[in-house]
Amino acid sequence: MNVSLCIATYRRPDRLALLLDDLAAQTRPPDELVIVDNDPDASAEAVVAARLAIGLPFPVRYDRQPVKNISLTRNHSVALAGGDWIAFIDDDERAPAAWLDQLCSAVRDHAADGVLGPVVPVLPANAPAWIRRGRFYDWTRLRSGQPVPPNRLRFGNLILRASLLHGPAPFDPAYGLTGGEDGDLLTRLAQSGAHLVWCDEAVVHEPVESARLTLGWLLRRALRGGQDFARHTLAGRYGSNSLGARARLVLRAAAQLLAATLLTPLSLPFGRHHAVHWMTKASANLGKLTVFWGWHYREYA
The missing domain is CATH 1.20.1280 (Monooxygenase)
Structure with a gap:
């Protein structure tokens, strides 16, 4: 498998720096990393340059997409990607060392066209007690190998066969400011017969920002x-x-x-x-x- 890993980022340089450290430590690193910055001020550029200066075990393609639109940003990352498979992770998530290896293994084990994994929220120490008890940030988790129901399809942690993302605009720009572009794409793929399954072992973590509490x-x-x-x-x-x-x-x-x-x-x-x-x-x-x-x-x- 030749895997391009795509990250769409917007004004999270500190979070992106931590994620890049995680990706450098992957037991199965990506064959290339594609980072598309949606900030017109290019707030991610210095972070990427600093990590490249230290050294990363894969080539990196960095570019800007200045129009505020998550769909256009994702589309640009896909256009830059050269792999036969494309993995996606959000810029505020953390990836354990075996994460990408587990996604790739699940593709082979289940003859899948795409694999999704869990995003586990990590609440800060100052999270109110009612927030902790409510479990408001949790995703539904499934059994590994189980097809993902259409209303559970979303981005944040997945890998897809690159041929599924054909055309100039796989993500609909109409969702660019509202969100929902991920579910729109994945449900279209499922309707067309793509085999999208779950891998419960391929966990990533998402520290919940205080502003969301x-x-x-x-x-x-x-x-x-x-x-x-x-x-x-x-x-x-x-x-x-x-x-x-x-x-x-x-x-x-x-x-x-x-x-x-x-x-x-x-x-x-x-x-x-x-x-x-x-x-x-x-x-x-x-x-x-x-x-x-x-x-x-x-x-x-």
């Missing part, structure tokens, strides 16, 4: 997640997008919004984390409904 951030992320689900549903990514399917989506979201709103105050005596759980459910279902009147929360704007 707030109720407001959790509600905004839940709202965006609901919008992503509705947009993918309306695009036919999860099955039929007939008029009946759209009506069922609206009715179900409205009913779940009402139920979650009612359960929020009722659950508060049992702990703040329970109330916040239902608040995020309400926000997610509100997000589904807002798609029908054309409003999209632009998280990356």
Whole structure:
């Protein structure tokens, strides 16, 4: 396997430096590393230059994509990649030494076109107790080798056959400021027959930034997640997008919004984390409904 590892980065030089150290220590290093900086001020350039001066066990391609759009940035990284396989990791994650080797092994073991792995959140020491009890940042984990359900497909830790990313724009620029470009791409690939499986051993860690330890951030992320689900549903990514399917989506979201709103105050005596759980459910279902009147929360704007 000839593997290009792609990183889209935006104003996280300290996090990127730590990740580069992790990648240098991989038991199976990438055959090349592609870093595309979405910051017009090129905040990652000095970090990359410093690590190159120390020495890295693989060639590095660094470039800028100055237009604020995560899809355009990812597309540029794919265009620069020369490998037969392309792995992706976020610029704020940490990769244990065996990470890439485990992804590659899973490709071979399961004859997969793509492999996803878990992103394990790491809360800072000052995280509030209700945040810790709520487990709001956890991903659903699956059995290794199990096909990943369409509504669980996302980036952050995966490898894909490069031939699946053909064309000038595999990531839809319409998702460039809202997010959701990863789920859109992966569900399209799954619909076209790509075999995408899980590898539970290929763990990466994501230190949770202090700015995300707030109720407001959790509600905004839940709202965006609901919008992503509705947009993918309306695009036919999860099955039929007939008029009946759209009506069922609206009715179900409205009913779940009402139920979650009612359960929020009722659950508060049992702990703040329970109330916040239902608040995020309400926000997610509100997000589904807002798609029908054309409003999209632009998280990356």
